Amino acid sequence: MVSSTLRQLSEDEKSQAGQAHGADNVLEVRDLQTVFETQDGTVHAVNNVSFALKPGELLGVVGESGSGKSVSMMSLLKLLPMPPAKILNGEVLFDGRDLLQASEDELRSLRGGDIGFIFQDPMTSLNPVFTVGFQLMEPLRIHMGMNKKQARARAVELLELVGIPSASDRLKDFPHQFSGGMRQRVMIAIALACDPKVLIADEPTTALDVTVQAQIIELVKDLREKLGMAIVWITHDLGVVAGIADRVAVMYGGQIVEYADVDKLYDDPRHPYTRALLKTLPADEGLRMERLVSIPGQAPNLKGPLVACPFAPRCEEAHERCWSANPPLFEVQAGQKSACWLESEDTAGAA
Amino acid sequence: MSEVVEKDLLTVSDLKIHFPIYKGLFRKKVGDVKAVDGVSFAIQRGETLGLVGESGCGKSTTGRAVLRLYDPTSGHVIFEDRDIASLSDSEMRATRPRMQMIFQDPQACLNPRMTVGAIVSEPLIEHTKLSPDDRKAKVRELLDAVGLNPDFVNRYPHEFSGGQRQRIGIARALALDPDFIVCDEPIAALDVSIQAQVVNLLEDLQRERGLTFLFISHDLSMVRHIADRVAVMYLGKIVELAPVSKLYSNPQHPYTQALLSAVPVADPKIEAKRQRVILKGDVPSPSNPPQGCVFCTRCPIAEKKCFTVPPEWRELKPDQFVACHLA
Ligand SMILES: Nc1ncnc2c1ncn2[C@@H]1O[C@H](COP(=O)(O)OP(=O)(O)OP(=O)(O)O)[C@@H](O)[C@H]1O
Ligand SMILES: Nc1ncnc2c1ncn2[C@@H]1O[C@H](COP(=O)(O)OP(=O)(O)OP(=O)(O)O)[C@@H](O)[C@H]1O
Ligand code: SF4
Ligand SMILES: [Mg+2]
Ligand SMILES: [Mg+2]
Numbered sequence: 001m002v003s004s005t006l007r008q009l010s011e012d013e014k015s016q017a018g019q020a021h022g023a024d025n026v027l028e029v030r031d032l033q034t035v036f037e038t039q040d041g042t043v044h045a046v047n048n049v050s051f052a053l054k055p056g057e058l059l060g061v062v063g064e065s066g067s068g069k070s071v072s073m074m075s076l077l078k079l080l081p082m083p084p085a086k087i088l089n090g091e092v093l094f095d096g097r098d099l100l101q102a103s104e105d106e107l108r109s110l111r112g113g114d115i116g117f118i119f120q121d122p123m124t125s126l127n128p129v130f131t132v133g134f135q136l137m138e139p140l141r142i143h144m145g146m147n148k149k150q151a152r153a154r155a156v157e158l159l160e161l162v163g164i165p166s167a168s169d170r171l172k173d174f175p176h177q178f179s180g181g182m183r184q185r186v187m188i189a190i191a192l193a194c195d196p197k198v199l200i201a202d203e204p205t206t207a208l209d210v211t212v213q214a215q216i217i218e219l220v221k222d223l224r225e226k227l228g229m230a231i232v233w234i235t236h237d238l239g240v241v242a243g244i245a246d247r248v249a250v251m252y253g254g255q256i257v258e259y260a261d262v263d264k265l266y267d268d269p270r271h272p273y274t275r276a277l278l279k280t281l282p283a284d285e286g287l288r289m290e291r292l293v294s295i296p297g298q299a300p301n302l303k304g305p306l307v308a309c310p311f312a313p314r315c316e317e318a319h320e321r322c323w324s325a326n327p328p329l330f331e332v333q334a335g336q337k338s339a340c341w342l343e344s345e346d347t348a349g350a351a
Numbered sequence: 352m353s354e355v356v357e358k359d360l361l362t363v364s365d366l367k368i369h370f371p372i373y374k375g376l377f378r379k380k381v382g383d384v385k386a387v388d389g390v391s392f393a394i395q396r397g398e399t400l401g402l403v404g405e406s407g408c409g410k411s412t413t414g415r416a417v418l419r420l421y422d423p424t425s426g427h428v429i430f431e432d433r434d435i436a437s438l439s440d441s442e443m444r445a446t447r448p449r450m451q452m453i454f455q456d457p458q459a460c461l462n463p464r465m466t467v468g469a470i471v472s473e474p475l476i477e478h479t480k481l482s483p484d485d486r487k488a489k490v491r492e493l494l495d496a497v498g499l500n501p502d503f504v505n506r507y508p509h510e511f512s513g514g515q516r517q518r519i520g521i522a523r524a525l526a527l528d529p530d531f532i533v534c535d536e537p538i539a540a541l542d543v544s545i546q547a548q549v550v551n552l553l554e555d556l557q558r559e560r561g562l563t564f565l566f567i568s569h570d571l572s573m574v575r576h577i578a579d580r581v582a583v584m585y586l587g588k589i590v591e592l593a594p595v596s597k598l599y600s601n602p603q604h605p606y607t608q609a610l611l612s613a614v615p616v617a618d619p620k621i622e623a624k625r626q627r628v629i630l631k632g633d634v635p636s637p638s639n640p641p642q643g644c645v646f647c648t649r650c651p652i653a654e655k656k657c658f659t660v661p662p663e664w665r666e667l668k669p670d671q672f673v674a675c676h677l678a
Binding site: 036038040062064065066069070071120121123163164166169177178180181182185203206208209210211213215218236237238239241242243262263266276277278281282291292293295298 | 404405412456502505511513515550576637638639
């Protein structure tokens, strides 16, 4: 099957590349830090986020609501309003150059061209006063230099690819005439329009039923295989991640707290937040749970720099050290890192 | 829940909502999008009816029509013995606070120029006589209940993450202690822990105050948890309706079967081995639905009859209704 070939491929590539900073990454993010300057103080939304992607790879990003998943990814292409947002630090290497240093013109030509972006909220990124057809054809004409007729044909093809019925009749419709899941699929079509090298998909299938979702996932597998598209897929659906990701980043409090190969993450989660998260899933079969499990306590408010582990107030295993310093990512085994003091060499020795 | 009172709070009968399609220079009407095409169901007081189905099959439109945000093309929506289409404006105004909606698209219902505090207190100002202090206390209580930090009252919607915004909508819908809530994908944007918190909250409210829910969702395991009965929609029609246990253990309609088989499992080993059921065939358009059964163009077991004769809606097993020739 497609997926197993792919996973095999990336495994081979990994052993070839061997060292950490493989030169064949299409996208590499280092120590990204983004804040919002607001009336009542600085919100530290993204703290030292690093990750890397090779062609054809899929990184799943999961985590607490408000943990900085969307802001991290929007920072890459400076899609945030600045101010209030401010990128304090970091490097975003794409095709050998640092996007954080790139000019607004360069960024504009990448957005919707070599880097496709599916936004979490379709209604904020689809323009209500333009038809769906116009919004699909515009990037094709700008980035691919197509004429009107070619762009139209490609737009119809794209809408069919994401399963919109009577696609050619619907080009003239406005976004409000589509259902929630159809708008989401229009977003997917726009992001895929120009065969991007990297696709960043923020909750791309939350409004879709599972059969349409399965179709989209199949489409994405195809694109990874045929075009070597690399993908960042943000989702709350731990089932979807299990099915499609090569690696997973788990976010909490604006940072990546666990970063692991997908099998390792589900087999042996090493961060207490990941463990708590996996326990909250409702039962798929058997008896109905009397009450669903949630993680007690409040999400961190991110009002200052992190001086302690952000999960400490809710962590069952928190100890003195957790309150005195923010743990860095420790490598617990090849292909798995966890930012938890329980994984540091000296703590492990003591325990 | 359902054993408490047996009376229906809401009855929907043969509801149709068609959106006209116009074409050409003179905007001539050339057809209809049959978004909802003959839907009937009832919900008892204190019950949760799950509504699931293909994207674009008419779930949100049904939910909106139930709250009279759309006028039906034909059919009836009876809320406590009265057809809501027949209510005068002032009667409707009095009924509104009792029926609320949590919207699928939080962006659409949050005024970007209002703070969260103002958004959640707006219905309280309009429909209650609470003093400003009591109102403030109530707003903080509501934010806390949906897992938002009450200190965020002065922030604006754009300063929140997607999931946080969704919860502002939930807090607002709960503000007036309604009797009935249409929840349109209320938890899709939330992480699993917050999903659990919100669902537990909805269930507590139901237990304490006998709340009734129409729960629209794509999350089949959550629907299994929260719903008493489930209606499965496809292309403007309900194709199966049954109590949760029967529907999940013994689905009768081929579309329900396809749907249940596609639920992803949070285990990479199972996912790697699994053969996904991908529905083949043309996805029909609601402006031109198939002749016979609405599912015939994609049904894996369709026979000749399915393409010409619409199947009857029948009670196949006690309480389990289905519209399929071959079930
Ligand atoms: N304009 C802003 N001003 C102040 N704070 C902001 C702003 N935008 C986002 N934030 C905060 O930044 C944090 C990260 O937000 P982000 O949207 O990245 O979360 P997320 O992980 O994508 O969550 P979700 O799963 O709910 O979409 C949140 O706590 C949010 O409240
Ligand atoms: N205002 C409108 N004008 C024209 N067509 C509309 C309008 N609103 C909805 N439709 C159409 O009606 C059909 C049903 O839409 P609806 O939003 O009810 O679907 P849904 O079941 O909620 O889907 P989803 O799961 O994707 O949210 C769709 O084909 C949609 O394009
Ligand atoms: S560092 Fe401490 S508080 Fe943080 S997750 Fe590990 S044990 Fe828990
Ligand atoms: Mg987000
Ligand atoms: Mg909908």
